[in-house]
Amino acid sequence: MRFFFRKKTFFFESKEKSVTTLNIHRIIIQLTLMSDNIIIYNASAGSGKTYQLALNYLKLLNKIYKKGEFNLKNLLAITFTNKASFEMKERIISFLKEIYQQTEKGKIKTYETGISREKAEILLEEIFLNYDSFQIKTIDSFLLNLYRALSYELGIPTDFQIKTYLEESLIEKALNKLFEEAKKIEGLLNFLENFVDHLLANEEKLRIDIKNKLVRDLEKIFQKITYKKEFLNILEVYQENKVEKILLDFDKKEISQDSKDYYLILYTFLKKKLEEVFNREKILFIGIWKETLSQSLTLFPEFIPWIYVKLGNLEGIIMDEFQDTDRVQWEAILPIVEDVLSRNKVFVCACDPKQSIFQWKGGDPFILVEFMQKFSSYPIKVEVLGKNYRSAVDIVKFNNLFFSYISKNLELKKELLEELVFGKEKIEVKEKILTNVLKDFDWNFENVIQEAVNDFRGEVRCKFLKIEEDLEGKSPKEKVKELIKKEILDILRDLKQKKDLDDIAILVRKNEDITELSSFLISEGFKVIGSSFLKIKESPLINTFFSLLKFLNYSEDEIALAGFLSGELFESSLNILKKYCEFKLIGSNLSLVDFVKKEYPSFWENYIEDIFSAKKYLSFYELCQYIVKKFRLEEKKSKELAYLYKFLSIILEFTFKGGDLEEFLEYWEKYSEDELEMPKDKSAIKILTIHLAKGLEFNHVILPLFWEEKSYTSDLGLVFYNGNIYKGRKEDLPNEGKIGWYLEKAKTKLELFNLLYVGFTRAVKTLYILIPEIEKTKDFSRFEVTRIFNKIYSFLKDETQNFPL
Template sequence: MTDNIIIYNASAGSGKTYQLALNYLKILNKIYEEGEFNLKSLLAITFTNKASFEMKERIISFLKEIYKQTEKGKIKTYETGISPERAEFFLEEIFLNYDSFQIKTIDSFLLNLYRALSYELDMPADFQIKTYIEKNLIEKALNEIFEAAKKTEGLLKFLENFVDYLLTNEEKLKIDIKNKLIKDSEKIFQKITYKKELLDTLGTYQENKIEKIFLDFNEIETFKDPKDYYLVLYTLLKKKLEEVFSREKTLFIGIWKEILSQHLTFFPEFIPWIYVKLGKLEGIIIDEFQDTDRVQWEAILPIVEDVLSRNKFFICACDPKQSIFQWKGGDPFILAEFMQKFSSYPIKVEVLGKNYRSAVEIVKFNNLFFSYINKNLELKKELLEELIFGKEKIEEKEEILTYVLKDFDWSFENVIQEAVNDFKGEVECKFLKMEENIEGKSPKEKVKELIKKEILNILRDLEQKKDLDDVAILVRKNEDITELSSFLISEGFKVIGSSFLKIKESPLINAFFSLLKFLNYLEDEIALAGFLSGDFFENSLDILSKYCEFKLTGSNISLVEFFKKEYPSLWENYIEEILSVRKYLSLYELCQYIVKKFKLEEKKNKELAYLYKFLSIILDFSFKGGDLEEFLEYWEKYSEDELEMPKDKSAIKVLTFHLAKGLEFNHVILPLFWEEKPYSSDLGLVFYNGNIYKGRKNELPGEGKIGWYLEKAKIKMELFNLLYVGFTRAIKTLYILIPEIEETRDFSKFEVTRVFNKVYSFLRDKTENFLL
């Protein structure tokens, strides 16, 4: 193996995991032959835990084939240079030292690295990581800043000026300024986990303008730009939060990544310490490179540089067309920067041009659809112009479009694939016209009902053909999953929905669990309040509001006593009756009784999917002999990671595009009907050409406005990536549902429907034999 840098341009279904696993074994064999074998010396980074597991499984499978010298194994011996004897040795090493088998997510690797260097970074070894910052911690840090202001004239002056600015300039600002600051801070610190520009900005402000507050408070009068107020406050808050975290031995994910990145970038002497602690790296492989964010990349880049400086290996797989995580910071353009940075090295770029997943009809459809957009400048420009600008007319439009078109062309330049499979498949574009008998409260609701009806027709047809195995319906949002899953369950279908993985977020389940807690301990007022807020029966919310009014009179009566005294019939009919039967019923039977008693299947039909999943978990727990008290303890500790997508091909899968990425299904149903939120910049801050701008779009100067529209363009262009990911999940049949929508305000945000219709019309009018 002579190529030190290999970049795979890997379209959907092109055998990316196969190639990465093969390269892993080639590098592993090279390390062995050089006489310094250590399983830890090769690192493979994936985007998800599932992808890590799949790559490990593939590598072990390859080694077993080589060891057994199957027909495939003989080919892999030729491709990797690994003999059966060496394959046996590698398998033993993996099984005996599985912890050294370094195939993990990038955050998992960076966290291990941070923990290993905790002493050098002056951090306690037993710190806890937080993936988000709770409101109470932000409030605590703000309170400490306010307390410090009493003793620091400059800080007090700054805060007074900031409050004056908020009251004067912020629309709809109520009296609770503190609550606004907490909410804004929550947003910005969540962005810090992946937004490199924010980290750099806060770092810069920490060095200069913060000093003005403490050293020369008269300088505060120079804070004329609104962004100064925000950035100074966030920098102060970030510094104070770090102090709070340090006291509590916790660390926020965005902050520890920044600390690690800074130390590895500015103190190269840390690299040898990494190798002392974790072993010397001889090669790095990165999957789904387009989903890496800049904070992650800045942290790992110094290690990549060191590996390449020693003439070792860096391999990655990237497909900008599948970049659908830009809202989480995923940046496909990091790859272009990497290639420029390491242009002095020989870089091998290999386009994986075959499709091993889909039927030839599906591959041809995707080739035609996406290549036509990319090659037809008139169409492409019209689509992008409408998505980014709408009917707005701005001077900088052509300049912005030049940037955007260049990025679009780069993303979709390798879209054409060669189909490998010869089995028959089909693409059905179903244009749905509104029917008079469709019911719905609004035009949008009517379209949803029309789509449900068509989905039902497709499923019934597949059922009749005995071909209902492995069907997926892809939707845009989690709430769509819940609604559609509940509908299909009511029609008698077995359903698995990706939103079940977030079962603890269901209001119904939280209220149900609160009731179980209360039944177990009748003095638990918090549990009773949680149950009543679930609106299980008429007047339940009234009980809470009237109790709050009653408490304002100074009464010390408990919520339990108030419920018994003021609503005796409800207490007897529900609580006492359930308590009376509880001792005769198992945990699962008790829960079934509650469902029937409160008629939850009728009242909560939009959350049926969650309810049935919850009952399924309780049933499994009951089989192990657990009682109510044990279940309550179990549920408090219950990790939703345990709720992975079951591999039941007979159930209909209802998934978001993001969860479906990397998966494949025999039949995919894709309703092109979802509403996009209007674009707004993060807290009104725009980063462009190393500058920061703050304000409403129309108030921004030329460069600030260009930056605003370019950020919007990134988000809007993701629509094409979503379509690509959706269309390429299908193996045998792709059903695309396109409802007829009117050009009215009701449907103004349903951009995906209009985009598909426009492309389809162009293809139909200008392409011969275009039959879908």
């Protein structure tokens, strides 16, 4: 075991557990704790990170206890997810129980933590009696507690609700307020009308989905605020007093060429209206409150003593998954970290840049570099956790070989990154950008090699799938999907024959892949648990179904009818809406309901009236089944069957409790998908995205490498680089702007390697990698991960003769 004290390194090896040796061991532990203000664990997948953090928690707890002013609130541990928070609490309590029982493991932990059997009993009792003070929380949970604690100082109500996303109802209320105000502001109504025209002109199909588009785009702006500080600078241009002047000189042609102006002007007005709605309804939107807290703690450090009065005087902070922390979260907690270190206390964190797969949510692994530079005057201990306690020997070997080979082979690495970032483009600043990208890649994958602890070999199977020519009438992509389904089915049948179906996971890139695979495997007789079942409110089919139910409950609800018609449950539905819009433009006063009755009588009678008639004699659940059959949903929406069946099961359960249609509509509006938990049925096949699989492990992992990536575009046409913001098309940007554009793109491409690493390291016994043999054609141009793997594999061929791939 290696211990660091300032710049010297101490080695301690013990074969006999003598009293003298134990005392020396404990002294060294205490010296370590006192000397290293900052401890950073570089924790690869399966390296025992939670174990180490739990040990550090107990060491610090023991240190606090010795001072005689013991309080659980004095120690804070921060995690990224609720699951991780629960696991760390469970691990800490388990360690204390082992120490108290003095098992073999417990004796070792006594040596490692300095906690005796008697002290373990006291600490366990303290935890159970004061569990609310056991501060192991997600970062957002901690910051929210902080925000509530400072509500008086910040001038906010104490009984607010937190919203993690902009609900449609809130947007509607804010938009209604905005349209009311438009009648009083010259130019604003004209702007809003032209904005709607702009949206319709840029849609491939006319859809009554403008409101949802606004929600999505406004959400993007709020997300940018949470981790792009430069974004605030450009918004200053669009403050209300300046926007009103812009509106007075409103030029439809000039603004319509630059849609971001529409969004930034709209954002300025809508944000004010949203805040009015939030204040009235005592709501806080997560995109705003963290920024407010961050600014308050940075600008007013005098808040820090109040934090300690209300939340406890911190003696140490432990932080998990540092690479997933976003900039606003970090800036909110940084003043507290600074204060802790200034008082010669301890900050411990675990980080693994190669598992950074949440950059799209603002996660920034490079905050760690800034942190180490900022606090370089403090004693810092960086420890690489080099063992793998999760995976079989051959899986560890495979990952060592695969990722270290890319990292060490400059020619391969450069070729891959150049193709991903630039394609065939030639630009002047390419070398400068590529140098930065290579540097970031090397930092991500600096520590890849692990030593396998398990003694079973396991297996890695790379299956290259050749597209079959006999699948006539299908597109190349559909042929590949059919091929992957067939291969997955063969693997599952083989495992079933071996009676080894326990704990299998299929990892995919997107939620829609989950739905399609789930429906397929269910039809083949397998029990399936898909993580997207927990997201049924995002299903277009379910939203369309729900709109129809709302209309059936109140036949004058035109918004519900429009929502139903926009769902394309039958071919002419969008055409009905298009015709209705044309009627409204020429001044028709017909309501949508009357319009459909008059212009489409056959549709109204055969579908709408028929369902209304059925409603009179069918139970609520039977009515839903009738709708499914009426619109042939199982046939038409086969890719969304998993959502449909889950929705119907919720309705059935609701009707068992005596609920009717009207009660269900109210229930569904308030329904939280958090009420649904992933069942812990080991015999069911788990299908989930790699993002959701992070931190989990499975005996068998099937990973189809057929990920279609979106073409990179900068959100709302804004580029952030070196403290500045640039606007415009990539081709029109100055060199600095182009560098920023390509570096932002490079981040998304580097994350593909991180996704591969996370996917490959979930397996305990067997890892199946399915690689379709795709051609370099337009059909497969965006399947970059498939090409990455094939290229690396071809380079590795000569060096893997003794290793099965």
